[in-house]
Amino acid sequence: MYWGLSLVKDQKGKQRVSTGISPSGPIHLGNLREILTGDIIYKSLVLSEKDASFIYLCDDIDPLRKVYPFLPESYSAHVGKPLRDIPAPAGDLAYSEYFLAPFLKSIETLDVKPEVIRTGQLYAEGKFGEIIDLMIKRKEEIQNILQNISGRELEKRWFPYNPKCSKCGRINSAIPYEYSDGFVYYKCACGYEGKSDIYKDQGKLPWRLEWPAKWKILGVTIEPFGKDHGTQGGSYDTGKAISEIILNYPAPLPQMFERILLKGKGAMHSSTGVNIPATEILDFAPPEIVRYMMARVPPSRHIEFDPEAGFLNLMDEFERMIRLGSENKLDEDQRVLLRISATEKSMDDLPDYRHLTTLVQIYSKDEQIKNVLQRSGKRYSDEILALRIKQARFWVDHYAPESSKFMVSGETAPVSLNELEKKVICNFLENIDSMEGWNADLIHEAAREAIGRSSLTPSEGFVALYKAIIGKERGPRIGFFLESMERNKVKRRLSFICGVQNE
RNA sequence: GGGCCCAUAGCUCAGCUAGGUAGAGCAUCUGGCUUUUAACCAGAGGGUCAGGGGUUCGAAUCCCCUUGGGCCCGCCA
Numbered sequence: 405m406y407w408g409l410s411l412v413k414d415q416k417g418k419q420r421v422s423t424g425i426s427p428s429g430p431i432h433l434g435n436l437r438e439i440l441t442g443d444i445i446y447k448s449l450v451l452s453e454k455d456a457s458f459i460y461l462c463d464d465i466d467p468l469r470k471v472y473p474f475l476p477e478s479y480s481a482h483v484g485k486p487l488r489d490i491p492a493p494a495g496d497l498a499y500s501e502y503f504l505a506p507f508l509k510s511i512e513t514l515d516v517k518p519e520v521i522r523t524g525q526l527y528a529e530g531k532f533g534e535i536i537d538l539m540i541k542r543k544e545e546i547q548n549i550l551q552n553i554s555g556r557e558l559e560k561r562w563f564p565y566n567p568k569c570s571k572c573g574r575i576n577s578a579i580p581y582e583y584s585d586g587f588v589y590y591k592c593a594c595g596y597e598g599k600s601d602i603y604k605d606q607g608k609l610p611w612r613l614e615w616p617a618k619w620k621i622l623g624v625t626i627e628p629f630g631k632d633h634g635t636q637g638g639s640y641d642t643g644k645a646i647s648e649i650i651l652n653y654p655a656p657l658p659q660m661f662e663r664i665l666l667k668g669k670g671a672m673h674s675s676t677g678v679n680i681p682a683t684e685i686l687d688f689a690p691p692e693i694v695r696y697m698m699a700r701v702p703p704s705r706h707i708e709f710d711p712e713a714g715f716l717n718l719m720d721e722f723e724r725m726i727r728l729g730s731e732n733k734l735d736e737d738q739r740v741l742l743r744i745s746a747t748e749k750s751m752d753d754l755p756d757y758r759h760l761t762t763l764v765q766i767y768s769k770d771e772q773i774k775n776v777l778q779r780s781g782k783r784y785s786d787e788i789l790a791l792r793i794k795q796a797r798f799w800v801d802h803y804a805p806e807s808s809k810f811m812v813s814g815e816t817a818p819v820s821l822n823e824l825e826k827k828v829i830c831n832f833l834e835n836i837d838s839m840e841g842w843n844a845d846l847i848h849e850a851a852r853e854a855i856g857r858s859s860l861t862p863s864e865g866f867v868a869l870y871k872a873i874i875g876k877e878r879g880p881r882i883g884f885f886l887e888s889m890e891r892n893k894v895k896r897r898l899s900f901i902c903g904v905q906n907e
Numbered sequence: 908g909g910g911c912c913c914a915u916a917g918c919u920c921a922g923c924u925a926g927g928u929a930g931a932g933c934a935u936c937u938g939g940c941u942u943u944u945a946a947c948c949a950g951a952g953g954g955u956c957a958g959g960g961g962u963u964c965g966a967a968u969c970c971c972c973u974u975g976g977g978c979c980c981g982c983c984a
Contacts, residue, residue, distance in 0.1 A: 410924095426984065469983060555909090556981075576983090611984045635980040636910050662912060663978060701920085704912065706977070710919090717919070717933060724932080759944045776943075808945085848942070862941055878945050 406740040407702040408448030411659060415625065419454050421446045422624040422656070423518070424461030427487060427503040429472050431510075432679035433709065434664045440698040441628040441661050443516040447744050449626075458518040459622060460511075464488040464500035465524035465608050467575045484574035486608075488524045500524075510682045514691045515747035523614075526621065530603035533586065535617045535651065537602060539564040539609065540583050542650055549645045550612060554637045563588075567607035571596035575608060612639050616647035619656055627656045628703060634660040661703035667710035680711065688799040689715070690757070690792070696722050696745035711803045719757040726754075755784055760796035761808060762880045766888045776884060810874040812889065815896045819875060825868035826901065828858045832869065833898040842891045848883030872901055 405413070412419070423442035425435060439460060449456035465486045471479045475493060482490045482499075492502030500522075508520065526532060539546060543564055551558055561579065568575040569592035578590040578598075587599045588607060600606035609617055618624065633639045644655035666680070685694055688711075697718065701707060709715075722745070728734050729742050755777060763773045770793050777784065784792075800809065813819065821829065831854035839846055855865030870879040873894070879885060886894055 428984090463984080466984065554981090614984090631911060631979050632984090633979095634911075638910085638980060639984085660911080665977075706912065708919090708977095714919070721919090721932065756944070756946095759946090762945070844943090852941075866942095881942065881944065881946090884943080 406448070406737045406744075408444050408699075408744065409452060409740060411445060411657070412449050412452055412454065412626070415449070415454060415657065417455070417625075418623070419449050419456040419625045420623050421449070421456065421458045421626045421628075422461060422618070422622060423459075423628060424463055424523075426463045426466040427500045427507070428466070428468065429474060429503060431503065431507045431682045433682060433685050434679060436510075436514075436682050436685070436694070437661055437664055437698055437703075437707070438628060438630065439511060439516055439518070440514065440695060441659065441703050442518070443514075444695075444699050444744055445626055445628060445659065446518075451740065451743070459624075460518035460520050461523055461618065461622075462500065462504055462520060463523045464498070464504075465527060465575070465605060468499070484576045486524065486568065486573075486575055488522070489573055506683050510686055513686055513747075514694060521622070523608075523618075524605055526618075527605035527608060531621050532609065532614075532617055533603035535620065536565055536609060537586060539613055539617075539650065540588070540602075546613065546646060546650060549649065550642055553642045553645055554612075564609065564613050565600075565602065565607055566610060567598075567600035568605075569594060569596055570598050570600075570606065578607075612642050613646065615639055616643040616651060616653070616655070619643070619647055620651045620653040624656045626659065628659040628661055631660050631662060634658065659703055662706040664707045664709055667708050667712070667714060680709075688795045688803065690754075690795065691747050692745050693719060693722055695747070696741075699741055699744045711799075712805045713808070715799070715803065716758055716761070716808065723754070723756060749788075755789060755792050757792070757796060760792055761800050761804065764793060764797045764800055765810060766880055766885055772888070810876060810879055813873060813875045813897065815893070816900050817875065819871055819901060821868060821871060821901065824858060824860055825864075825871070828854055828860060828865045828868045829872050829898055830902040831855075831857045833895065833902055836891070836895060836898070842887065844883035844887045846883075847886045848881075851882050872898065 421442050423439050425431070425438065442458060442460070446456055446458035465488060467484050467486055468479065468482050468490055470483060471477060479490075487500035488498045490499035492499050495502060497505070511517075540563075546564055547558055547562060550556070563580045565580060565588055566575055567578040567580055567588050567590040569578040569590070572592060572594040574592070574594070577593040578596075578600075579592070580588045580590045582589040586602050588602060589597075589599045591597045608614060619627075629640065640655075640658055647653045647655045697707060697709065725734065725738065725742055729739065734742065760773070763776060767773050767776070770790055773793055774784075774786075774789060777789070832851055835850035835854050836847075839850060851866075851869060852862070855862055858865060860868065866882065867877045869882055870876055873879070873886070
C-alpha cells in the first residue's frame with residue numbers, strides 16, 4: 405500500500421494535518437519536504453475519503469535567533485525580537501512576511517494550498533490564553549515531565565511563558581517573577597519592568613509547550629516533523645506527554661521525515677550555502693517532479709537530490725510513468741503515487757523535457773522550438789510550452805553536466821578522424837555544395853547519401869559527422885541541427901577537415 | 908553519551924509489518940530500424956541482497972551482533 409494511505413488508514417473522525425516553520429530566512433528545498441509531506445498526507449486522507457483539512461503555521465512570533473550570514477550586521481540590534489516585529493532586509497514588509505511571501509507563491513505552484521495561520525495572530529486573538537494560564541498554574545508538573553522525559557535539568561527560575569519586553573521588544577530577555585489574573589510580571593535585562601497580558605501577543609510559550617498547545621487549539625491529528633523533533637526525549641516526546649497529561653488532548657499521529665541531501669555536497673542548510681532555494685527549484689523543475697520526488701519514497705528515507713544528470717533521469721522516469729498511466733499499465737501503488745504527484749494542471753501531452761534540453765541548445769527562439777515540435781504533429785499550449793522552455797534553458801545554463809551539453813566546434817578546431825570518417829565528411833561537403841536549399845530534410849538526405857557512399861555503417865557515419873561539428877560522438881539529429889546553423893559556416897568547418905580550399 | 912535512517916546489478920532505487928526460485932529504469936553489449944527526439948523495437952551480460960549468528964521446512968524480508976555511510980539530540984526553535 406502507498407505509504408501515505410497506509411499511514412492514515414486507521415485514523416478515525418475529523419482529521420487535521422498541520423505543518424509549519426519559522427520564517428527566519430529564505431526557504432530551501434530541504435524545508436519544502438515538511439510542507440509537501442504534510443500535503444501528501446492530506447491528499448492521502450482525501451483519497452481515503454476522510455474528512456480532512458490542512459493547515460500551515462507561520463511562527464512569526466518566534467525571535468530572530470542570530471544574525472544569519474545573509475543578513476547585514478545591523479540586524480544584531482534585532483536579535484531576540486519576534487520576526488514579525490523586525491523590518492525586512494528590503495521593502496516595507498515585516499521580516500517574517502518578506503520570507504513567507506515567495507514561499508507561499510512557490511507552494512501554490514506546487515499545488516499545496518493549506519490554510520495559512522500566523523502564530524502571532526493566534527496569540528493576539530487570545531487563543532493561547534487559557535492554556536497559558538493552565539500551564540503556569542501547573543508549572544511544577546510540567547517541569548517534572550520535561551525533566552523526566554528529556555533528561556535535562558531546568559533552571560530553578562524556569563517559567564512556562566516568555567514575556568515580550570514592551571520597552572526593548574525582545575522576547576528572550578524578560579524574566580518573569582510573578583503571575584496573577586492573566587498577567588505575567590517581568591523584569592527585562594534592558595532594565596525595564598512591566599507586565600504581559602497572556603491573552604494578547606505580549607509573549608509566547610516556549611517551543612516545547614507551544615507545540616502541544618497548538619495541537620489542542622487547532623485540533624491537530626496528524627503532523628509531520630523533522631527528525632530533530634523526533635529524537636528520544638525530544639520535543640515530540642515531551643509534547644505528547646504534556647498534551648495528554650496536562651491538556652487532556654491526544655497527541656497527533658507523528659510522521660518523522662528524513663532530510664534532503666544535495667548530491668555530493670551533503671545536508672542542505674541555509675547557513676552553509678549548501679542548498680537550493682525553493683524558488684530556484686521551480687525555475688527548472690516542473691512542480692509535478694518536485695512533488696514526485698517527495699512522494700515516491702517514504703518520509704523515513706533521506707533523499708539525495710542530484711540537480712544534474714540525476715534530475716534528467718528523474719524527469720524521464722516520471723514522464724514514463726505518465727505514459728504508462730495513460731495506457732493503464734500502472735499498479736495500484738503507482739496510480740496513487742501519480743495521482744498525488746500531479747498538480748491540478750493536466751499532464752497530458754507535456755513536451756518531453758530531455759528533448760527540450762537539446763532543442764534549447766540549438767535554437768535561440770521559442771518560436772523555432774515550437775515549429776520543430778509542431779512538425780511532429782504535437783500541439784502544446786503556448787503558456788505551457790514557454791514555461792517548459794524557460795525551465796529547460798535554466799537547467800542547461802545552471803545544472804547540465806558536460807555530457808548533456810554541446811558546443812559547435814570552431815572552424816579550425818582539431819579533430820581526430822580516420823580516413824573512412826574523413827571520407828564521409830568530404831562526401832557530405834560535396835553534397836552540401838550541390839544542394840538546392842538549406843533545410844532539415846535536404847541536409848539529412850545529404851548526410852545519409854554521404855554515409856551511403858562510404859563503407860561505414862549509418863551509426864558510424866553519424867559519429868564522424870558529430871565529431872566534426874561538435875567534437876562529440878553523439879548529438880542532436882543532424883538535419884535540424886545543421887539547419888539552425890549558417891550554411892557557409894558549416895561548409896567552412898567541413899572544408900577545413902577535408903583540406904579543401906575555399907574560394 | 909543517546910536516538911533515527913541507510914547498505915540489493917556499473918548508477919538510481921523497488922521488493923522488507925502477509926517469509927515461498929532476486930526485480931525495474933538508466934548505463935553497457937548484440938541485433939533490427941535508419942531518423943520528429945541523445946528516439947524506438949527485440950535480446951543479452953551483470954548481484955555471496957554489507958558481514959556474522961539466530962528463528963524457520965524455507966530469510967533480502969523477522970530477531971541479535973559487527974562493520975561502513977548519513978543524519979539528529981545533548982543551545983534555541
